[in-house]
Amino acid sequence: MDAAPRLVVGAAIVRAGRVLAARRTSPSRHAGRWEFPGGKVEPGETPAAALERELAEELGVEAEVTGWLASTATIADDLVLRVATVRLVDGEPVPTEHDAVTWLGGDDLDDVDWIDADRVFLPEIAHLLATLGATLRRAVLFDEDDARAVLARLRNDGYDAVLERERLAGEDDEEDHPWAVITDAPAVAVELLVDAYDGWLDEDSPQTRPPAPAAPLPLPAAPKRIKRPDAGRPPGPVGGAD
Numbered sequence: 001m002d003a004a005p006r007l008v009v010g011a012a013i014v015r016a017g018r019v020l021a022a023r024r025t026s027p028s029r030h031a032g033r034w035e036f037p038g039g040k041v042e043p044g045e046t047p048a049a050a051l052e053r054e055l056a057e058e059l060g061v062e063a064e065v066t067g068w069l070a071s072t073a074t075i076a077d078d079l080v081l082r083v084a085t086v087r088l089v090d091g092e093p094v095p096t097e098h099d100a101v102t103w104l105g106g107d108d109l110d111d112v113d114w115i116d117a118d119r120v121f122l123p124e125i126a127h128l129l130a131t132l133g134a135t136l137r138r139a140v141l142f143d144e145d146d147a148r149a150v151l152a153r154l155r156n157d158g159y160d161a162v163l164e165r166e167r168l169a170g171e172d173d174e175e176d177h178p179w180a181v182i183t184d185a186p187a188v189a190v191e192l193l194v195d196a197y198d199g200w201l202d203e204d205s206p207q208t209r210p211p212a213p214a215a216p217l218p219l220p221a222a223p224k225r226i227k228r229p230d231a232g233r234p235p236g237p238v239g240g241a242d
């Protein structure tokens with residue numbers, strides 16, 4: 001009789017409407033592709049304990065399994081993959097075995113090249129993120145220090161919270177961009193904080209749609225020129241004599 005397949009456990013770490021994906025470096029067939037961090041369950045370990053151990057080893061975080069997705073993926077004749085939903089308890093994920101991690105919103109799940117087997121979990125995760133997104137709130141602040149203070153206060157109070165930089169429609173690159181803190185804290189808690197830190201609660205934000213991952217700001221293609229009377233002259237050395 002064949003032995004039962006070995007269980008591999010992966011973590012869908014969910015925070016403030018996004019899920020973490022990690023990029024593998026080995027074996028070569030998986031290198032450069034994205035997965036749910038985790039690994040094989042060792043004999044005598046529960047799947048949840050195995051996953052929490054792997055997350056401590058691979059990302060340096062304390063994490064807690066909150067449930068299991070319904071799907072199962074057969075990875076090989078002797079390996080099956082299950083994926084748990086996971087909440088971060090302590091620490092920021094810093095990869096030691098992967099070469100990158102990223103947080104993906106529900107609309108961004110297709111933006112990375114997942115290991116084929118993992119795709120079976122994506123519809124469930126998209127649904128989960130959309131459901132959670134409906135319960136999130138967005139505090140908008142103009143000042144980065146204020147935004148970071150709000151973020152710290154919320155996390156300190158045990159809520160999920162992430163910081164992102166907003167770009168308003170029609171905004172010029174030279175303008176200040178407000179900061180947004182996305183959180184699962186109740187509106188009343190967020191309202192108190194935005195009052196204290198000179199921000200506002202964005203009531204209209206379509207939070208059924210999870211926030212997009214923070215995108216790098218586009219760099220200008222060429223240096224900005226300031227129109228001056230001598231603009232036609234070639235620039236001389238700084239402080240140089242004419």
Ligand SMILES: Nc1nc2c([nH]c(=O)n2[C@H]2C[C@H](O)[C@@H](COP(=O)(O)OP(=O)(O)OP(=O)(O)O)O2)c(=O)[nH]1
Pocket residue numbers: 008009010030034035036037038039040041075079081115117118
């Ligand atoms: N961790 C993880 N492994 C996955 C995923 N999808 C997928 O096909 N796999 C495969 C890759 C590997 O063949 C296997 C898990 O191996 P692993 O290298 O992560 O396990 P491990 O940390 O226990 O490592 P080892 O003891 O075998 O060295 O499952 C996924 O989302 N997460």
